[in-house]
Amino acid sequence: MKYLPLTLNILICVFLCMPVAVGNGSEKNNEIRKPQFAGRFYPDDPAGLKSMIQGFVTKAEKTEIRLPETKALKALIMPHAGYIYSGLTAAHACLALESRTAKAAHDIKKVIVMGPDHRTGMDHCAVSCVAAYQTPLGQIPLHRDAEFLAGQSDIFQKALGCDKTEHSIEVVLPFLQFSLDHFELIPIVMGQISRKDLKVCAGSIEKLIDKDTLVVASSDLSHYFPWAEAVKRDRQTIEMILKLDSEQVASSYNRLCGCLPVAVLLDIAQRNQWQPVLLHYSNSGDTAGDKKSVVGYTAIAFYGELFMTHSDSLTKKTSPEKGRALILLARKKIAEKLGLEFSIPEEMNSILEEDMFKAKRGTFVTLTINTRLRGCIGSLSADESIVQGVKHNAVNASFHDPRFPPLSKNEFKKMDIEISLLTEPEPLGFSDSKDLLEKLRPEIDGVILRKGRRSATFLPQVWEQLPDKKRFLAHLCTKAGLDANAWQLPDIEILTYQVQYFKEE
Numbered sequence: 001m002k003y004l005p006l007t008l009n010i011l012i013c014v015f016l017c018m019p020v021a022v023g024n025g026s027e028k029n030n031e032i033r034k035p036q037f038a039g040r041f042y043p044d045d046p047a048g049l050k051s052m053i054q055g056f057v058t059k060a061e062k063t064e065i066r067l068p069e070t071k072a073l074k075a076l077i078m079p080h081a082g083y084i085y086s087g088l089t090a091a092h093a094c095l096a097l098e099s100r101t102a103k104a105a106h107d108i109k110k111v112i113v114m115g116p117d118h119r120t121g122m123d124h125c126a127v128s129c130v131a132a133y134q135t136p137l138g139q140i141p142l143h144r145d146a147e148f149l150a151g152q153s154d155i156f157q158k159a160l161g162c163d164k165t166e167h168s169i170e171v172v173l174p175f176l177q178f179s180l181d182h183f184e185l186i187p188i189v190m191g192q193i194s195r196k197d198l199k200v201c202a203g204s205i206e207k208l209i210d211k212d213t214l215v216v217a218s219s220d221l222s223h224y225f226p227w228a229e230a231v232k233r234d235r236q237t238i239e240m241i242l243k244l245d246s247e248q249v250a251s252s253y254n255r256l257c258g259c260l261p262v263a264v265l266l267d268i269a270q271r272n273q274w275q276p277v278l279l280h281y282s283n284s285g286d287t288a289g290d291k292k293s294v295v296g297y298t299a300i301a302f303y304g305e306l307f308m309t310h311s312d313s314l315t316k317k318t319s320p321e322k323g324r325a326l327i328l329l330a331r332k333k334i335a336e337k338l339g340l341e342f343s344i345p346e347e348m349n350s351i352l353e354e355d356m357f358k359a360k361r362g363t364f365v366t367l368t369i370n371t372r373l374r375g376c377i378g379s380l381s382a383d384e385s386i387v388q389g390v391k392h393n394a395v396n397a398s399f400h401d402p403r404f405p406p407l408s409k410n411e412f413k414k415m416d417i418e419i420s421l422l423t424e425p426e427p428l429g430f431s432d433s434k435d436l437l438e439k440l441r442p443e444i445d446g447v448i449l450r451k452g453r454r455s456a457t458f459l460p461q462v463w464e465q466l467p468d469k470k471r472f473l474a475h476l477c478t479k480a481g482l483d484a485n486a487w488q489l490p491d492i493e494i495l496t497y498q499v500q501y502f503k504e505e
Helices: 046-060 083-097 100-105 144-150 170-179 195-206 227-242 246-250 259-272 320-338 346-352 386-399 433-439 460-464 469-479
Strands: 009-011 072-078 110-116 125-127 132-135 138-141 156-158 184-190 213-218 223-225 275-283 294-304 363-369 372-379 415-422 446-451 454-458 493-497 499-503
Touching: 046 083, 046 170, 072 083, 072 259, 083 170, 083 275, 083 294, 110 170, 110 259, 125 144, 132 170, 132 184, 138 170, 138 184, 144 156, 144 184, 144 433, 170 213, 184 259, 195 246, 195 259, 213 259, 223 227, 227 246, 227 275, 227 294, 246 259, 259 294, 320 346, 320 386, 320 415, 320 499, 363 386, 372 386, 372 415, 386 415, 433 469, 446 469, 454 460, 454 469, 460 499
Parallel strands: 072 213, 110 184, 110 213, 125 156
Antiparallel strands: 009 372, 072 294, 125 184, 132 138, 223 294, 275 294, 363 372, 363 415, 415 499, 446 454, 446 493
């Protein structure tokens, strides 16, 4: 469905000289979620806890695991039992977190942990609204997307106590803290939701995933079968997971206590073509229990492209190398208009002929000289192919941006080019101005503001200069020729989109 005029070309002014005010326009909950299971499921002494995890990791290092060398770690399945039972299996996730591939791909800054509801029997997903989770290893602040997610639909609601009694999220956190320097958390306790809602749930969570995000599904396997029967059953379950069979996992009985978190993860993995790798399997009969009645555990890692963006299927395929080809294309087109010689390497020309660049997509081209804006023009609407859009916008940004004189030959070598590929803009539903502020996601969403025939947009990159939501919207209103406070009016329209962008080196 289209929500914009067919040929909406909008200039982006980055406001590099604007003063910056810090804030997000919404009140914060300062409550800290204290550890409830330290001293029961795992040691409550920081030194003892670190020592225990290190011991498990040392044992795990003896396991031969072949991890992908050219892929990035995207997700994990981890167990959440007492450490004497499942700690060794959970420690295998640390090996994936600390591998060369994970480190080279990106620094994980945001972790989405999905755990099953063991105690309340709720029919929705509860998102914690505290300021931070605490374990003996320190505090983990909540990511701002947690609050955003809690307002997305009836499926996601702010947790009203169930997060404080649930162990499935808390128990995996020390392993993550052990391997990651610093990250922010989005904790989701999942109740009994329908298959239809599961798909909606997966789609909403997928929108929060960027290149610095790790998704964790917390789950044990079968419960209380004799050892041999449990091993057979658990191997079947692991095979379902490795085949990314979310439907079968979601409909299974007594195969995973976290069947819904795992099914959501598999649904996301299917769309993003993540590759699952089995890290370890064990059960309580192998570790600290008898073999008459056991609980199973597994650790599975998921790997994807080194450059991860939002849920848009085309954008996920656009690697840094493909982005470089687009930058060279823009530079070549500008050189032609200036009468300069500039050639693109043959291997880059081959990339530009790939089918993905024939797809229609909104594009922007931004020019800077010494980090200062020199020109920026683009199209929000998907009226032409990526290649054609980059060509046209490169010329327009260089010679037809009314804020600047035409680019000169002397400036050609001094300028830097940035290419932005846009997802389809979607209306943002909100009840009032306060709700709008809560739902905006700085540095993630590009924003289109419309009132009648007046409209303007800022790319997500503009959040770097205007991180305060109110100032961001005020400047956007001014750009559209409206009063700075027009964003608070009831008839204002807001659409959001996401961007994958490539900067020239």
